[in-house]
Amino acid sequence: MLLLAFDTATPAVTAAVHDGTAVLAESYEVDARRHGELLLPTIGDVLRAAGVDKRELTAIAVGVGPGPYTGLRVGLVTAAALGHALGLPVHGVCTLDAIAHQARREGLTGPFTAATDARRKEVYWASYDEDGTRTDGPGVDRPGDLTPPQRSVGAGALLYPETFPGATGPEHVSAGALADYAATELAAGRELLPNAPLYLRRPDAQVPAGYKAVLPA
């Protein structure tokens, strides 16, 4: 297996190549405003670093959020287009699952919540049991409306210490962890998600308040 993985659902622009056993190369750069500019060059860089030609790839794994939409879509449309052009299957991974997977690999034990910044004073969150299985979420809520968890990780948790006391890293998702999660799930014969965004919110759409009169009342 030669898996190309990337994620644009958090402020990190990150890509990795995984051979089914280990991460061959990984890139991680935090720049929330430049996902669109950075992603493709980053993908080119990790393949070069891994010594893998794009035609040798066997699958793509992409973080499908939840995450701020504009950046999130960069990853999803890139995955869809690459999958189409290279004839590769595209697997979706919940970005919070990848963060949780990384946290456990870095030694976190017991049940915990992963949370990222959803802006507008809200967080995207999901909860996991001691085996790393998602037990609740993904959801988007104000931190104050959540039951404070024992342990928590992610930039969304670090941002609201009153709800998430003692929160730790990883802050954002890394494509290496995402690739490892995807490879593990696929090897276990489990299905991943379709390449479709987890928006969790309806689009903002103001219905114009009727036609405004221009003559003085």
Next chain:
Amino acid sequence: MADEPLVLGIETSCDETGVGIVHGTTLLADAVASSVNDHARYGGVVPEIASRAHLEAMVPTIQRALDTAGIKATDLDGIAVTAGPGLAGALLVGVSAAKAYAWALDKPLYGVNHLASHICVDQLEHGRLPEPTMALLVSGGHSSLLLSSDITSDVRPLGATIDDAAGEAFDKVARVLGLGFPGGPHVDRTARDGDGKAIAFPRGLSASNDPAYDFSFSGLKTAVARWVEARRRAGEEVPIADVAASFQEAVTDVLTRKAVRACKDNGVDHLMIGGGVAANSRLREMAQQRCDRAGIVLRVPRPGLCTDNGAMVAALGSEMVRRGRTPSAFDLSADSSLPVTEVHVPHTEFHAHAHESLR
């Protein structure tokens, strides 16, 4: 013809996901997925709804275009995409997709200007553009007079709207009259039963000391609303068809008068009209009459090519390849306010250095 470039163009600047494939100046496919119906109840394009629709439609629309053209993606000589101007989030979906296809297929990428594409699309209908060409672009997003001596490198803005775009005025007047969205086709249809001389609506920026090539449609829009409201308040029936026709007459009168004047002043004998409003039947009719009188050759693409589409982007991309223009780099960004003078966004050493220093 055999050596003409085969180029795929992607357009996502507003609410249409357009994918076109052209071979030189021959149109092979023009696939469009529109989210216009999702916006209708809001009375305008909702950016987030448009962006979501672009993501869903992108790959199926590309496949549809390839199937229609009867080619494989590997046959292409280049991938072109609208880099701007337009809605930032919507543009980004198309730019990201174009980069992925270009990179995966090892094809040159051309980030091009939406307005220049609107001009270049006429090559698919009437053959290569004369140089120079005067262009009048009118749509819901733009109202500009542009002079181009080379559609791949030199587009000069002579004038533009100082407030609303012409298409916006159509939308607002349609709303005042209780017609549907988008307003252009509804007003056009309604106006056919009306008298364009029934009501003397104002012609914006038409005094002798006003800027010769700029437009203003805000005052006209307000005048129409006032006129209609006054009628309604007096309990009188509003002659909808006459209002629509008279409003349309005022818009087309100003647009065509200024466009013909720009041609004469600059010694240009070809006028092209593009953009969604170029589909308006009265505009086409009046432009033809005035151009004929002034000895100017009028070029207006068929309505389907006037609105936003991928074919126009492919047409300009194909011209970029043919003239050996420098492709864009893979760090190409979507620029919602890309100036019309930047016909395409080439990769340059300067940009590369500026990019490095930002890191």
